[in-house]
Amino acid sequence: MMHRMSRSGGVRRQFGMNEIVITGSTGVIGRRAVRELLAAGHRVTGVTRSARGRERLESLGARAVEADVFDEASLRRAFDGADAVVNLLTHVPRADRMADPSAWEENDRMRTEASAAIARAAQAAGVQRLVQESIAFVYADGGDAWLDEDAPVAGGGVTTTALTAERNAHELFDADTVVLRFGLFMGPDSGSTLAALEAARGGASIAVGPPGAYRPTLWLDDAATAIARRSRSSSATVASRASTRSATRRSSPGCRCPNPRRAYRIEIRPVWAPWAPAVSRFGGGVVGMNGWSKACAGGRA
Numbered sequence: 001m002m003h004r005m006s007r008s009g010g011v012r013r014q015f016g017m018n019e020i021v022i023t024g025s026t027g028v029i030g031r032r033a034v035r036e037l038l039a040a041g042h043r044v045t046g047v048t049r050s051a052r053g054r055e056r057l058e059s060l061g062a063r064a065v066e067a068d069v070f071d072e073a074s075l076r077r078a079f080d081g082a083d084a085v086v087n088l089l090t091h092v093p094r095a096d097r098m099a100d101p102s103a104w105e106e107n108d109r110m111r112t113e114a115s116a117a118i119a120r121a122a123q124a125a126g127v128q129r130l131v132q133e134s135i136a137f138v139y140a141d142g143g144d145a146w147l148d149e150d151a152p153v154a155g156g157g158v159t160t161t162a163l164t165a166e167r168n169a170h171e172l173f174d175a176d177t178v179v180l181r182f183g184l185f186m187g188p189d190s191g192s193t194l195a196a197l198e199a200a201r202g203g204a205s206i207a208v209g210p211p212g213a214y215r216p217t218l219w220l221d222d223a224a225t226a227i228a229r230r231s232r233s234s235s236a237t238v239a240s241r242a243s244t245r246s247a248t249r250r251s252s253p254g255c256r257c258p259n260p261r262r263a264y265r266i267e268i269r270p271v272w273a274p275w276a277p278a279v280s281r282f283g284g285g286v287v288g289m290n291g292w293s294k295a296c297a298g299g300r301a
Contacts, residue, residue, distance in 0.1 A: 024088030032224030183216030
């Protein structure tokens with residue numbers, strides 16, 4: 001792990017992050033982060049509004065609290081006494097609906113309205129650290145160059161609201177802020193992985209863009225490890241997390257099986273899924289997220 005200068009005070013700081021509250025705690029990343037933090041000895045609370053979410057959190061050993069993620073007062077009560085807040089809220093549509101702008105509305109609202117409410121509530125509750133999830137697809141086209149946290153961002157289309165969430169975390173919260181820009185999640189319960197495998201079985205690819213372009217991928221458990229480390233470490237920064245070797249679209253899907261020590265690659269013919277052209281025409285939005293070349297370095301854990 002590389003220490004960075006803290007935004008508050010310009011010195012390295014180490015906190016005792018014992019009480020951690022997570023929004024988006026029941027998703028594929030959230031529940032993994034809950035397990036990682038509990039295993040490290042932290043007290044973890046997950047924000048939920050459903051009985052199923054409460055049951056899932058309690059089965060992991062975490063506490064559940066009810067709150068409206070769009071309501072600052074509700075979140076303020078949920079964050080009371082927390083040392084750190086981790087915002088993992090997303091609502092990315094299924095691969096076959098990505099070409100529909102309306103399918104992104106809930107995700108956009110979470111990244112704009114909810115992220116602002118969370119940052120303000122964390123500030124009001126006296127939280128010491130805010131961790132905000134983001135995506136590596138905000139970077140500009142990097143060609144064959146390795147990209148790190150200092151690479152220029154471009155945004156555009158559906159990635160614009162990810163940059164809004166980053167800005168809210170930095171501007172509306174005065175203490176230590178960490179932004180984690182993740183690559184495309186891979187794993188046995190990752191929606192993108194399952195969609196890619198289904199298409200590959202039919203000899204098609206759901207990857208949009210030039211076959212030789214790079215796209216950053218990240219194993220789900222590795223993402224959870226990064227979240228746990230950044231929730232309690234002393235550095236406040238923007239960090240990119242992706243596999244140490246990014247795959248090209250020609251070799252996608254590059255999928256890792258449940259045994260993370262072994263990797264499998266499915267070679268596919270250059271045939272696109274039937275809805276891929278529609279995605280390409282979606283105002284540059286999804287192409288802006290997946291069409292450019294982004295060979296992201298492994299990042300700073």
